[in-house]
Every structure is written in structure tokens, then in C-alpha cells.
Amino acid sequence: MIRFQPNAFEAVELDVLFETVAxxxxxxxxxxxxxxxxxxxxxxxxxxxxxxxxxxxxxxxLVVNVPDGASVPSITELxxxxxxxxxxxxxxxxxxxxxxxxxxxxxxxxxSQRFPMNPRAAEQRPAxxxxxxxxx
Amino acid sequence: MGVFKLGxxxxxxxxxxxxxxxxxxxxxxxxxxxxGQIDMIDIHNCIFCGMCQRKCPADSIVVDKAxxxxxYWPYKCVACxxxxxxCPTKDLEMLKDRPPITTDNKTTRVHELTEEEKAEKAxxxxxxxxxxxxxxxxxxxxxxxxxxxxxxxxxxxxxx
Amino acid sequence: MSKRTVVPFGPQHPVLPEPVHLDLVLEDExxxxxxxxxxxxxxxxxxxxxxxxYTQFVYVTERICGICSFGHSLGYSECVEKLMGIEITDxxxxxRVIFHELSRMHSHLLWLGLLADGFGFEALFMHAWRLRETxxxxxxxxTGGRVIFSACDVGGFRQEVSNETxxxxxxxxxxxxxxxxxxxxxxxxxxxxxxxxVGVGHISxxxxxxxxxxxxxxxxxNVATDERLNGIGAYGDLAAFEPVLSDGGDCYARCDVxxxxxxxxxxxxxxLVDKIPDGEVMVPVKGNPEDGAQAMTTLEQPRxxxxxxxxxxGTKNLAxxxxxxxxxxxxxxxxxxxxxxxxxxxxxxxxxxDPCISCTER
Numbered sequence: 001m002i003r004f005q006p007n008a009f010e011a012v013e014l015d016v017l018f019e020t021v022a023x024x025x026x027x028x029x030x031x032x033x034x035x036x037x038x039x040x041x042x043x044x045x046x047x048x049x050x051x052x053x054x055x056x057x058x059x060x061x062l063v064v065n066v067p068d069g070a071s072v073p074s075i076t077e078l079x080x081x082x083x084x085x086x087x088x089x090x091x092x093x094x095x096x097x098x099x100x101x102x103x104x105x106x107x108x109x110x111x112s113q114r115f116p117m118n119p120r121a122a123e124q125r126p127a128x129x130x131x132x133x134x135x136x
Numbered sequence: 137m138g139v140f141k142l143g144x145x146x147x148x149x150x151x152x153x154x155x156x157x158x159x160x161x162x163x164x165x166x167x168x169x170x171x172g173q174i175d176m177i178d179i180h181n182c183i184f185c186g187m188c189q190r191k192c193p194a195d196s197i198v199v200d201k202a203x204x205x206x207x208y209w210p211y212k213c214v215a216c217x218x219x220x221x222x223c224p225t226k227d228l229e230m231l232k233d234r235p236p237i238t239t240d241n242k243t244t245r246v247h248e249l250t251e252e253e254k255a256e257k258a259x260x261x262x263x264x265x266x267x268x269x270x271x272x273x274x275x276x277x278x279x280x281x282x283x284x285x286x287x288x289x290x291x292x293x294x295x296x
Numbered sequence: 297m298s299k300r301t302v303v304p305f306g307p308q309h310p311v312l313p314e315p316v317h318l319d320l321v322l323e324d325e326x327x328x329x330x331x332x333x334x335x336x337x338x339x340x341x342x343x344x345x346x347x348x349x350y351t352q353f354v355y356v357t358e359r360i361c362g363i364c365s366f367g368h369s370l371g372y373s374e375c376v377e378k379l380m381g382i383e384i385t386d387x388x389x390x391x392r393v394i395f396h397e398l399s400r401m402h403s404h405l406l407w408l409g410l411l412a413d414g415f416g417f418e419a420l421f422m423h424a425w426r427l428r429e430t431x432x433x434x435x436x437x438x439t440g441g442r443v444i445f446s447a448c449d450v451g452g453f454r455q456e457v458s459n460e461t462x463x464x465x466x467x468x469x470x471x472x473x474x475x476x477x478x479x480x481x482x483x484x485x486x487x488x489x490x491x492x493x494v495g496v497g498h499i500s501x502x503x504x505x506x507x508x509x510x511x512x513x514x515x516x517x518n519v520a521t522d523e524r525l526n527g528i529g530a531y532g533d534l535a536a537f538e539p540v541l542s543d544g545g546d547c548y549a550r551c552d553v554x555x556x557x558x559x560x561x562x563x564x565x566x567x568l569v570d571k572i573p574d575g576e577v578m579v580p581v582k583g584n585p586e587d588g589a590q591a592m593t594t595l596e597q598p599r600x601x602x603x604x605x606x607x608x609x610g611t612k613n614l615a616x617x618x619x620x621x622x623x624x625x626x627x628x629x630x631x632x633x634x635x636x637x638x639x640x641x642x643x644x645x646x647x648x649x650d651p652c653i654s655c656t657e658r
Contacts (some may be wrong), residue, residue, distance in 0.1 A: 001386060002532050004378045007592050030521075031508045032594070033603050033620040046605065046618075048592060057526030059592045081508040081628035088624075109657075110335030117343055145482055149419070155426050169455075171440035193352035216355045216446040221454070230440075 005057040012062045018073045020062060021047065025078040028052045032059065034085035036093045038118045042067045043095055047075070066095060068124060074099040084108075094121025170232040171215040176206055179247045181227045188219035188228060204257065205248035210235035298323045303639070307336050311414045311643040313363075314653035322639060330634040332627055338657040342617060349612040350376055350585065354449055360619065361655040362443050363406060366399040367597040368619065368655075369448040374529075375604040376450045376614075379591040380583070386530075387575040388452035393530040394462070394568055395435075395447060397561040402431045403598035404558045405476075407650050411551065412483060414647045415492070423479050430472050434465055452578040462569045469562050480555045484548075493547040497633040497645040500545055509629040511600020511622045512557065513649055516542045516549035523596035530568060537564075550648040584612050599623060599650055621655035 012020050032048040047062040066072060074097050076083050086097045087108035094115035115121040157164060166172075174197075176182065184201040196212035197219060199205075220228045249257065301322045307315030315336040321329040344356055357372040358365050370392055377384065405428040412420035432442045439445035439455050447454050483489055499509075504517040514521055522539035524531045531537065540556045542549040585608025592605045600622025609615035630649050637645055 001389060001530070002526075002528055003383060003389075004374070004591075005526060005528060005593060007378075007590075009590060030505075032601070033618075033625070035605055035616075035618040035620070037607060037616040048603065048605075057523065057528065057594065059594065061590075061592055079508055080506065081625060084624050084627050085620075104333075108333060108335075109338065110333065111338060116340060142482060142486075145419070145423075145478070149423075167436050167440070169438065169440040170436060171446070191352065193348055193355040214355065215441075217440075217454070218352070218355070 002056070005059060007059050007061065009061045009063055012064050014064055014066060014070060014072065017047075017062070017064055018075065021075045021078055024049050024060075029060070031079040031082060034082060034089060036089045036095060036117075038093065038120075043093060043118065045072065045089070045095070068120065069096075071096045071098055073097070074101075076101040092116060093118040094124075166232050168232060171217060172231050172234040173210045173213060173215060174208060174219060174228055175231055175245070176208075176247045177227050177229055179204075179206065179249060180253075181225045182206060182247075183225060185224060187222050187224065191218045191222045193218065203248065204254055205246060208245045209242065210245060211241035211243070300328070305642065309643075311410070311647055312651075313410060314651065316651060316653045318634075320634070320639070320642065325639050327634050327637050327639060327642060330631050332631065334653060334657055336657070337654045341658045342619070345614050345617045347613075350614050351450060351581070351612075353614070353617065355446060357617075357619070358444050358446065360658055361621075361652055363403050363652060364399070364597050364599065364602075364621075364655055365444050366395055366448060367595060367602065369446075370396055371593060371595040371597075371602055371604040371619070372606075372617070373448050373450050374595070375591050375593045375606045375617075376585070378593060379585050379589050379606050379608055380581075382451060382579060382581060384452045384579055385575045385577065386573045388577045388579075390530045390533075390568055390572045391453045391457055391577065392448055394465075394565055394572075395439075395445075395453075397565050398431055398434065398465075400598045401558050401561045402428055402435075404554050404561075405431065407554060407647075408480070408483070411647050414643050415489065417483070420479060420483055427472055427476055427479070430468055434468060437461075438465075449578070451581040452576075454578065456577055459569075459572070462572065466566050466569050469565060473559065473562055476558060480558075484551065484555065490548065492641070492644060493551065493648070494544075496547045496641050497637055497648070498546045499629065499633055501543075503632060504545075504629065507628045507632060508625060509600075510625050511597075512540075512550060512553045513600065513626050513629060515539055516553045517545040518543040521601065523594050523601050526594075528593075533571060534564065534567060547644055547648040554650070584608070584610060585614065586610060597622060599652055599655075600626065602655075619655075619658060621652065621658075623650075623652050624656040626651075627656075 029049040029051055032050055035046045037044045037046070043066045045064045045066055047064070049060045051058060051060065072095060074082070074086055076086065076099070080101060083100050083102045086100050087104050089095050090097055091106055091109035091111065092115065113122070184199055184204065186199045186201070189197045189199045193216065194212050194214050196209045198207045200207070215230070217230055220230050303320045303322055305318040305320050306312055307317050317333040317336070319331040319333070320327050321331070341356055341360060345353055348356060354369050354372055358369045360368045405424050409421040409424035409428070412418070412424065435445055436442050438457055438461060439447040499517050501518045504514050504519045509517070509519065510521060518541055520539055520541060524537055525539065540553050540560055542553050544552070587608065587610035589608045590605070592603065595602050595604070602622055603620040605616070605618040606614050607616040626649060630646070630651070633645050633649065634642060
């Protein structure tokens, strides 16, 4: 009996993230989710995809290390359904993501504390910041 | 056409036995396996190890070893059964009824040894400790005497 | 140039099982755009992993949602077992799948009742929930709980279930099958139901693939995505498994897919009870997850593909536990299904998507 699906983790740099995801889109990989983890002095993003012909359901995970204050490009051009996770990541962890197709600018998740999952971000980014990013 | 199917369903419901129960005049028997609340079987079997307190996800048990007391908050408990599974002396059991309705949800259920039993336990512990101390003293004394005897014998041999 | 109005839908609404807010942008009576907002049931359960160790956290994951409760504890247990390299017994794997399929049946029966209630057909709502009581009684007899049963744990299945009990369960489900078929047919073959659901909220196969939809929502648009095809656990021992597909793409097709999935679940349970091996059900679990270890698993919950990710840091608390539920993946599809729909059809479309918002927000 097979117990678990195989996992393939790959570490990816922030500047080649968009090209890597575009390549996966070209090969018709299906998008699963985006998740963030708070580490000691940075955050780590995990993008998960499934190959179209994966009989055993092998999951491919791209691990991206995001230093505090860095900006991450959005992948909603390639996978429109990612806007939910990118808005959620911004609202809960304070990671700045630019270029989302449906950008709620901090109003997607109604929480009473800013960036509840990442206390460092609440100190570094005081209120009313991150509204209009000037990256194009 | 649809009216025949719907009519059939309606007539069946009108003339068959009602599926509901006239609660509170008829109350269903609780299943034997139902999970309601926890209770301790016998405080004398408890070794106060504190495993139940460590495993509880709802922080509803507090074990006090010094006072020989086991405290349980039935209204914090979620009846998961983790404590029952992990107790080394199998001293906890899952009861099938929920705690009774009350207005004070901070009530506790406490099991502790009586004052005489606690005093007896303390006395036995003190006796044991005294005996262990005496045995250690005797052993040390014997070792010191043996060493002195060896030194004396060695001194004689060296002096010779 | 017609005027645009914005009508707020939710968070309190009679057809919604859980609170979600949608701002519907209307032109006359047609919905042009729908803007979702969530966060009404956010309890911060992912942050609770810092306070509860990995054996206590399974009871927290059970309480993420009342409808998909067993699915979450199953996914969490599988993920932590993969993280720590624990292998469970075959009997435990079979029992987990049997209870997961029972959980799927209970979820679809609940959904059928809510759909009929949304139509105003309360008698069918009561019949569907009466059938659901059979399934809940099975749960209570075996595990002790009706909705949250604390049966799945890291290391296997906590209750010993005898083979006679399993045979009794299959007998009860066979009696349920005929009644269920009558009820479902009454709803699906009715002409007024068809006139309200056929052609409404259509999503084509290409759009479903582009929007990464999952679950019965996508299977109704002929996208063959089902995590049970991976053959993980006892699903690999099934003789043949085909996902239930439909090519309508509209609300009627989604209802049809869910109704047929209940019958498929009864077949799966009968087959697995015949084949179940004997043995122990729990395996002892010792130690902590290693520092830096990561694991990802997926599971087919009643609403689609759920994803679990955990990361260890050497202590008894996990560094991160992530649950991604199918409804959050389907929000983009929901927004697309709501475009060009009349305002009176909005409750129907949302009910056929079967949203579970407390899962989305944890």
C-alpha cells in the first residue's frame, strides 16, 4: 500500500521566481497553494504545484526566502486564482506583493490586529503603508 | 408528472410512523461509547505523575503532587479521551453523560487524599528518607574506616 | 448606459451556512461583478501551533470545521506521519478511509438538505437530514461523537472497530441507499428545479482549468481532478475508481455530481469492509519532528482537494502547520460563476458551490 505522495522541494531565489513559475505554467502544471512561514529574521514562501501527468500525485514545492522589506512579484498573470492566497499572505504576514490582478490592499481579511501572524512586520510597517506600491 | 412523485412522498410521510421523538417526554438512551466527561476511579491508585495534565489539549486537569490533589474542570474539557489513553495506572475513565446544566462553568471536580492519608504518606516518606540517610551515613563511615585501616597498614609497610 | 448598484450579500443570509461577505455589483438585475471579503470566522488556529504540541494539535484541527471535521484530523495525521516517518498499520488505513467516506456522505446529505431549503422545499430538507441521522448514529455508536469524533490520531485510529460492527454499518447503508435514491430523484427530475438550475452559472472546461478549480465544482465542468486517483492509503486497494464527472458545467451538473458521489461512497465502503485486514490499529509514537524537516500531503475532502504542510523545528511544537482548504481555491471560480447571473439566482449558485468558510479562514 502506498503511504504518502512524493514531495519535491526546490529552493528558488526571489529574482528568478517569476520565470520559474512561468516555465511551470508552460508545462501545464496545476496550481495548488501559496503559504508563508515566519522565521527568525525573514519570511519563507512556499509555492506548490502538481504536474499534469503525475500518477502518484507528486507535489512540487518552490521555497523562496524573502528578507524583511523585500517585494515579491505576483503570479496572478499566470494563475488568476492565486489572488486569494496573495492577499491573505499580505494581510496576515505583511509581505509586500505587487501586481495582483484583484488587489484588495489590505482589506481582504478582516482582522483586528495588523499582520497577526508576523509581529515583526507590524513594527516595521506602521499603519497606512503599502497602499500604492510604486513598483510597476 | 412531478406531482405524482411529490404526492407519493407526501402520502408516505403522512401515513408512516413519525421519525421524530417527543422530547423531553421520551428521551433516547445514550450510547455506551458516548463521550461526556472524565472521572477518576480511585485516588489511591494515582501516582501523581502529571501525564494527564501534559496531554490535555484544553488545559482542564491540574495535578498537584505536593498536596496529593487532582483537579478537573468539566466545562473546559472537550472529552477527547487523551488523558484516559495515556494514564500509566489506567485510573481515569470516560463517562457517557455530559456534565449537568449549571450556571457556574468554573466548577471543579477535585479528588484528593484525606488529611490522615496525607499525614500517613508524609510520615512514610520521612521514614524512608531517614532510613536512606542513615544507610548512606553508615556506608560512608565504613568506607572511611576501611581507608584508615589501609593507610595504617600501608604506613606500617612503608615504615618497615 | 445603465446604472450600477452595489448590493451587499452576507455575512448574515438565510442560504449561507457560514458567514461570507460579497459585494454584488448590479446593472439592472444582472450581476456584473462580485467582490468577496472574508475574515468573520478567523480564529487564528495556525498560530495556535506555537502553544500546543503536535499530539495535542490533532484535537485543534478537528475543530476547524464541523462538516469536514474528520477530513482535517486525517490530513493532519498523515502529514505529521510523513514528517516523522511513522508507518501505520493496514487496518488503521482502511478504517480511516471508511470513516472518511462516511464523512463525505454526511456532508453531501447536509448539502442536499440546504439546497432544498434554499428552494423552499423544506420537506426534502427534513428527509435528507433524517437520512443523515443514520450516519451520525453510526458515528456515535462507534466513536462516541456525532460530529467531532476524535478518532484519528498520529499513529493510526484510536478506536478498535470489530468486523461485526462494520458489517452492521454496511447493512444500514444498504437500507439507506434506496430511500436516498427516491429522494434525490424527486429533487432532480422536477421541472421547476430544472428551470431554475439548468444553464445558470455556467463555467466551461477551459475556464475551470485556468482558474485552478477543485472538487465537485470542477468535476461538473468535466475536469477529471480527484485526489483519490493517487491511490494513497486504502484507496489504492480499490478494484476500480473513476471520478464522477459531468459535462454540463452549470448548477444542475454540480448537483448531479454530488448526488452520484454519495452512491459511489456507499460502494467504496462496502468494498473496503469486505477486504479489511486484521491487526492492531495504533502504533506508538515517540520523539519529536526533526529540525528543518518538511512534508506536504493532499486529501480529497467532500468539497475538493485539501492541502496540508508541516515543518518541524526539533521541539515538540511544530514550526508551521498550514491547511489550505478547497473553498479558498474555489473563490476565484465562485466570482467567475456569479458573473452574468440574475440577482435571484445568486443564492442558488452559491449553494451549489458548497462553500465552507470556516475552513477557509481557520
